[in-house]
Amino acid sequence: MNTIDLFKLLKLKTIFGELPQTVDYIEADSRNVKPNSIFFCIKGHTTDGHDFAQRAVESGATVIVAEKNLDIDLEKAALVVVSNTSRALAFAANRFYQYPSKEMNVIGVTGTNGKTSVTNLIHQLIKRGGEHSALSGTIGFDLDGTLFESANTTSDILTTQRMLVQAKEAQIQNMIFEVSSHGLVEGRLWGVDFDVVTFTNLSHDHLDFHGTMENYGYAKGLLFSQLGQDLSKPKFAVLNLDDEWYSQYAAMTPFEVISYSMEQKADFWAADIRYLDDRTLFRLESPEGSFEVETQLLGTFNVSNVLAAIASLYAKGESVASLVERLREIPPVSGRMERVHTSAPLSIYIDYAHTPDAIEKAIQSVLPFKKNRVLFLVGTGGNRDKSKRPTMAEKASLADYVVLTTDDPRYESYDSIVNDLGKGMTHENFALIGDREKAVRHLMGIAEPGDIIIFAGKGHEDYQIIENVKYPHSDREIALEVISERF
Numbered sequence: 001m002n003t004i005d006l007f008k009l010l011k012l013k014t015i016f017g018e019l020p021q022t023v024d025y026i027e028a029d030s031r032n033v034k035p036n037s038i039f040f041c042i043k044g045h046t047t048d049g050h051d052f053a054q055r056a057v058e059s060g061a062t063v064i065v066a067e068k069n070l071d072i073d074l075e076k077a078a079l080v081v082v083s084n085t086s087r088a089l090a091f092a093a094n095r096f097y098q099y100p101s102k103e104m105n106v107i108g109v110t111g112t113n114g115k116t117s118v119t120n121l122i123h124q125l126i127k128r129g130g131e132h133s134a135l136s137g138t139i140g141f142d143l144d145g146t147l148f149e150s151a152n153t154t155s156d157i158l159t160t161q162r163m164l165v166q167a168k169e170a171q172i173q174n175m176i177f178e179v180s181s182h183g184l185v186e187g188r189l190w191g192v193d194f195d196v197v198t199f200t201n202l203s204h205d206h207l208d209f210h211g212t213m214e215n216y217g218y219a220k221g222l223l224f225s226q227l228g229q230d231l232s233k234p235k236f237a238v239l240n241l242d243d244e245w246y247s248q249y250a251a252m253t254p255f256e257v258i259s260y261s262m263e264q265k266a267d268f269w270a271a272d273i274r275y276l277d278d279r280t281l282f283r284l285e286s287p288e289g290s291f292e293v294e295t296q297l298l299g300t301f302n303v304s305n306v307l308a309a310i311a312s313l314y315a316k317g318e319s320v321a322s323l324v325e326r327l328r329e330i331p332p333v334s335g336r337m338e339r340v341h342t343s344a345p346l347s348i349y350i351d352y353a354h355t356p357d358a359i360e361k362a363i364q365s366v367l368p369f370k371k372n373r374v375l376f377l378v379g380t381g382g383n384r385d386k387s388k389r390p391t392m393a394e395k396a397s398l399a400d401y402v403v404l405t406t407d408d409p410r411y412e413s414y415d416s417i418v419n420d421l422g423k424g425m426t427h428e429n430f431a432l433i434g435d436r437e438k439a440v441r442h443l444m445g446i447a448e449p450g451d452i453i454i455f456a457g458k459g460h461e462d463y464q465i466i467e468n469v470k471y472p473h474s475d476r477e478i479a480l481e482v483i484s485e486r487f
């Protein structure tokens, strides 16, 4: 690509050395630099990309973009100094990859809980309608059925643009993004031309990063302002009327707002909800009339997620009747109130609840068909938001018996994590067991016929991170092992 052209839209820059006519690659990680790359130095949380500029030159970079003058070999590479390398990278990456999102139908979903569930539902519904779809989120990058790992829920600027290009080149028209507040604050989606943006809910999480709920709420709001101001094309914000941030997000965009609700009349709302232990039924009221909905997804929160997904695809132009039909066939999202099939006289669910709100909703979900006790196991991660821990246990107290344990303890001790959690319990029927395998065994050891058991916090994950090592771990396998011994 022509090098001057890459910088065309940026004004303030100082150039040292001679720019090459063209560059072949664009990189922000020195370890990936190939000959004739342009390398952007990004100051991160743990290291500073500026420290790797000379290494990038040695690997063949012919242009270095930095925020300050650097001691590099100007015979081999030109140095372009800009005021903010992340912004410069966003402009250059969008230009380098030729704005792929402009030619695609792009849907972004944000919120504290439900992003993976709603994006997955949207992705599956599109595919069952006969179109191709790519999905980027916590579970990785799903390119119409082929799964690639990714480091983040919302990937960095370059990875985001590359995913879009990959999807476009594979002739996939739809790109669905799970959008995290971290990703929004760090501008990882700068330049992505969203057509529909959807909000699930906002509740306590990630305050170690955002500081206050106010900041956290505004961080999520960046997605709605990212719809832009170009009113020459249709775009939509799909918002949860049951959440107190509804009005503020609606005010952040001039585009049409489509509302959904489980509690009141909205553009899309659910009435006459029936929670069964293997499926959920409700009547959907929509701008295209009333429909009887049946879904294999379980739990109160999944009704809200189904409404969000249907409303998002209605915004895209799909017919509600067809969406309701396709929904019946869609299996539960892996690790989200997913039932474990066993012949033992117990009901076991695997869930990913790791916020106070999600814990409350997960337990509430099984109360309509409770016959005996609800046994609930939940953990939390080490070295992350500690302020939510007591509230997590307070919400878990809704269960008859609770085991408090760890998710990924990282470098924090078991005792430190479970003692913080324990402070919030409102009854005495609980155990603190930091070692997750022992915790699962303990819970399964006291289970009786008719009990409902929920293992929360690890969801689809098949590992535990202790210090910085990933160890294999599966609540499901341990539970099934104990069942084979006991029942």
Ligand SMILES: CC(=O)N[C@H]1[C@@H](OP(=O)(O)OP(=O)(O)OC[C@H]2O[C@@H](n3ccc(=O)[nH]c3=O)[C@H](O)[C@@H]2O)O[C@H](CO)[C@@H](O)[C@@H]1O[C@H](C)C(=O)N[C@@H](C)C(=O)N[C@H](CCC(=O)O)C(=O)O
Pocket (backbone or CB within 6 Å): 028, 029, 030, 031, 041, 042, 043, 044, 045, 046, 047, 048, 049, 050, 052, 151, 152, 153, 154, 155, 156, 157, 180, 181, 182, 183
């Ligand atoms: C705190 C945080 O957000 N960190 C993200 C950040 O890493 P960082 O700031 O530490 O980057 P760094 O290692 O200091 O590197 C700085 C620069 O130097 C470059 N570098 C580095 C080393 C080298 O040898 N050469 C080199 O050029 C790097 O490529 C980078 O450009 O930038 C990386 C690349 O984009 C991210 O992968 C990384 O996410 C880490 C893994 C993370 O855990 N982030 C969490 C907080 C996060 O973002 N989570 C949300 C989901 C939240 C949720 O809803 O649950 C997410 O979207 O994933």
Ligand SMILES: Nc1ncnc2c1ncn2[C@@H]1O[C@H](COP(=O)(O)OP(=O)(O)OP(=O)(O)O)[C@@H](O)[C@H]1O
Pocket (backbone or CB within 6 Å): 111, 112, 113, 114, 115, 116, 117, 118, 138, 153, 178, 200, 201, 301, 302, 304, 305, 335, 336, 337, 351, 352, 353, 354, 357, 358, 359, 361, 362, 459
């Ligand atoms: N709409 C919702 N409201 C409240 N809780 C929900 C909702 N949807 C899902 N949950 C709970 O949150 C857990 C995680 O769901 P999901 O993975 O869809 O959310 P997420 O926003 O993608 O979270 P993460 O980014 O941490 O993966 C579920 O297992 C469930 O317990």
